[in-house]
Amino acid sequence: MAISTTQSVMDRYFAAMGAEEDFSKFFDEDVTWLMVDSGQEVRGAGPVRDYILELHSRMLSGDQSELVLADGHAFLEGSRVNADDEAGPGLDFCLVYDVRDDRISAMRCYGTLARLMPGEEDG
DSSP: OOHHHHHHHHHHHHHHHHTTOOGGGGEEEEEEEEETTTTEEEESHHHHHHHHHHHHHHOOSOEEOOOEEETTEEEEEEEEETOBTTTBSOEEEEEEEEEETTEEEEEEEESGGGGGSTTOTTO
16 A cells, blocks of 8 residues: 555544544444553444544643654654643553555554553553
8 A cells, every 4th residue: 555545544534533523434344443551452443433532532632743654554643641730741652553445444552541541540
């Protein structure tokens, strides 16, 4: 897959997300989301979309780097998620997207961001 195809998929995915549209249409039917540090995995377009929406609802602030693209992959890093003077430096993450056949086939999230989700505080 060409980098331009990966770029196109990711651009359309983030545009749909930003417009509050159903961005699950950019996922393979059997897409997976894995919180690497905690081991929690979610499968399926609808459940992954719902998990991402819940995660985003818990992300009140933070810094995000520009999306980095490769052949069939995209990488997004973030830091200082929910940071404030009292809580410390905040949470960090690196999100890896696998893109295949014009769809996102898998996502892996590395870092302390897993602590935002119920049952993952110790992850």
